[in-house]
Amino acid sequence: MAIVSPNFCAPYPIELGIVRKVMTITDGNFAVTDVNGNLLFKVKEPLISLSDKRVLLDASDTPLLTLKENRVSLHDRWQVFRGKSTEQSDLVYTLKRSSMFQLIKPKLDVFLGINKEMKICGFHVKGSWIDRSCVIYAGNSDVIVAQMHKKHTAQSILIGKSNFSVTVQPNVDFAFIVSLIVILDDINKEDSE
Structure with missing residues (x-):
């Protein structure tokens, strides 16, 4: 199931750690590590920007994906492209709410770039920021491909960091899974505002 690259697929479950800084003055607030604490990914986002765009970078600062929100959409539609591109020919996937009216727990549908009609989703995401958890399913099934859980640490209370564990x-x-979680975080931040 390589969506970003076969390099990010393993024949065994992968456990990721995601640290989200609540307050940051730098240009990124996500860091993703393996179980040994080695940096795998980070997310770069502009401090001030007219467009809502983020870039998922690998540990060596190579841009893997550009995540771009369509601000005029009623369904919280995001498009994700390869590298730093925003060209339709580099579209990896589109994500949107399954319906405009969702209260506490958003359900998001993911359509891979080759699915131009967007009638049947390739994945769906259910998550609640109140519960600090989300589950990613294959298609419209109940087959779980990844699951995120909140980790409570002293850092989260003392210095404004949210820590999550993700099992893929x-x-x-797993680069694809990280990009979904970054988008879910943004959607949930907007919902809480």
């Missing part, structure tokens, strides 16, 4: 199932592209 075997042969699932």
Whole structure:
């Protein structure tokens, strides 16, 4: 199930740590590590920008994906592109709410770039920021491909960091999963405002 790259698919479950800084003055607030604390990904976002765009970088600062929100959409529509591109030919996937009216727990549908008609989703995401958890499913099934859980640490209370643990199932592209969680975080921040 390589969506970003086969390099991000493993034949065994992958455990990721995600640290989200609540307050930051730098240009990024996400860091993603493996179980040993080695940096795998980070997210770069502009401090001030007219467009809502983020870039998922690998540990060596190579841009993997550009995540771009369509601000005029009623469904919280995001488009995700390869590298730093925003060209339709580089579209990896589109994500949107499954309906405009969702209260506490958003349900998001993910359509891979080759699915131009967007009638049947390739993945769906259910998450609640109140519960600090989300589950990512294959298609419209109940097959879980990844699951996120909140980790409570002293850092989260003392210095404004949210820590999450993400379990990604075997042969699932974990860079793709990280990009979904970054978008879910943004959607949930907007919902709480």
